[in-house]
Amino acid sequence: MKIYLDLVFILNFLYDLLLLMTVDLTLKRHTKFKRLIFSAILGAISLLILFIPCGEIILFLFKVIVSILMLLIAFGYKNVKYFGTNMLYLYMCSVILGGFLYLLNIEFSYKREGLIFYYDGFSINYLLLLIIAPIILFLYVREHKKFKSTYNYNYRVSIVFKNGKTLDCNGFLDTGNKLKDPITHKYVILVNKKVLGPYINIRSPIYVPYKTVGYQGLIECFSIKYLKINNQIFKEYLVGLIPDKINLNGSDCLLNYKLMEGLCFEN
Numbered sequence: 001m002k003i004y005l006d007l008v009f010i011l012n013f014l015y016d017l018l019l020l021m022t023v024d025l026t027l028k029r030h031t032k033f034k035r036l037i038f039s040a041i042l043g044a045i046s047l048l049i050l051f052i053p054c055g056e057i058i059l060f061l062f063k064v065i066v067s068i069l070m071l072l073i074a075f076g077y078k079n080v081k082y083f084g085t086n087m088l089y090l091y092m093c094s095v096i097l098g099g100f101l102y103l104l105n106i107e108f109s110y111k112r113e114g115l116i117f118y119y120d121g122f123s124i125n126y127l128l129l130l131i132i133a134p135i136i137l138f139l140y141v142r143e144h145k146k147f148k149s150t151y152n153y154n155y156r157v158s159i160v161f162k163n164g165k166t167l168d169c170n171g172f173l174d175t176g177n178k179l180k181d182p183i184t185h186k187y188v189i190l191v192n193k194k195v196l197g198p199y200i201n202i203r204s205p206i207y208v209p210y211k212t213v214g215y216q217g218l219i220e221c222f223s224i225k226y227l228k229i230n231n232q233i234f235k236e237y238l239v240g241l242i243p244d245k246i247n248l249n250g251s252d253c254l255l256n257y258k259l260m261e262g263l264c265f266e267n
Contacts, residue, residue: 015097016039017036018097018134020036020090021137023074026093026141029075031075038074039073043070046062068087070090071090096140101133154171154172156230157169159199160225161199161224162223167195169195170251171254172251173259175260177254183206187236187237188237189227189240190254191239191241191242193241196239205220208221208238220241221238221239222239224237224238
């Protein structure tokens with residue numbers, strides 16, 4: 001079997017560079033690009049050990065040492081937590097990318113007859129690495145940022161009602177929810193009507209006007225004792241009922257933007 005060292009070096013260099021760039025973008029390290037290049041070159045050169053007879057344990061330890069050196073070259077060392085996070089994301093991105101490449105290679109390089117898989121001589125590893133790998137890592141970075149942004153606005157909420165009942169639910173801090181009762185001057189959180197059913201019996205509701213693009217109306221609200229979020233007590237809030245058909249992104253209620261003043265530094 002022929003092995004083209006120059007091709008192996010280039011592919012491994014590109015692979016390591018993509019991983020380091022992904023870590024840099026995901027963790028916002030803002031490191032200089034030339035440091036990423038030098039680090040990726042070290043990773044590519046380390047392939048030479050594959051041609052030296054050694055045991056699996058030694059090979060594993062060598063790979064760990066090389067990855068440590070790569071991270072030190074690329075991002076430097078500030079403290080244990082900083083370095084540990086870099087190491088975690090490097091391996092995590094490597095597993096994600098390697099898993100996708102392996103899956104796609106199996107799908108395209110092997111054929112199946114019943115329960116039997118066999119290699120048909122066709123491989124698209126090079127094509128995947130050069131074209132599809134950046135796309136995979138780009139999607140990972142984008143979804144990671146989206147998840148992180150959404151997660152930071154999710155809270156566990158306890159709504160304590162005046163009848164003594166307590167509803168524990170998932171709340172999403174919606175900066176677009178600025179509802180406020182013009183009479184009582186209380187801010188409104190919006191809760192799925194279906195979730196509230198067993199907890200309330202409204203006899204004298206409060207109707208709060210709201211206005212959206214091209215539509216306006218009244219939301220049925222009622223008073224509560226208080227909200228408990230992150231072990232903090234918030235009083236002077238109303239709960240507004242919204243139809244269960246409204247998509248709350250997996251949450252049961254939309255918190256008012258006013259709560260940001262007490263929660264934005266708590267997560």
